[in-house]
Amino acid sequence: MAKLKVFRYSHFDLDALLLLAGTLRKQACSCDNSKPPLAGSLNWVIFVSFEDGVEWVFRSPHSGQRAFLSGEYTCRLLSSEVATLKYLKAHSAIPVPEVFAYRYATHSPRRVHNLTVAGPIAPPVKMTSVCLTS
Secondary structure, eight states, rough: OOGGGGGGGGOOOOOHHHHHHHHHHTSSSSOOOHHHHHHSSSSEEEEEETTTTEEEEEEEEEEEGSSOOOHHHHHHHHHHHHHHHHHEEEEEEOOEEEEEEEOSSSSSOOOHHHHHHSOOOOOOOOOOOOOOOO
16 A cells, blocks of 8 residues: 555654644544645645634654754754744734644654644745846
């Protein structure tokens, strides 16, 4: 059987993730496991969709050969990001995503580091080209 594309960068318990998200939001949710995660240089993400159209982002740092940072540093970075987002949400008018759950573990065999956030998720930026001629 072919490996599902959602597991391109890491094998994780997708059912547990969906159960956690559904429990936190008190609504059924799903993830298209036929699509590969989106990825940047440090993290990969998948989207969890709820019945009412709301989407949450599940983000996890790259691990293994794709990782730029050590597991310990990644844990510290994740904790700092969560603290920063929570501080900004509580003490400013800056729109930031809400952190619903996060977890990190440096001593487990899988080194699970993840962050589940929701909105405001920025829409894609529309690029326009300008012709610079004299």
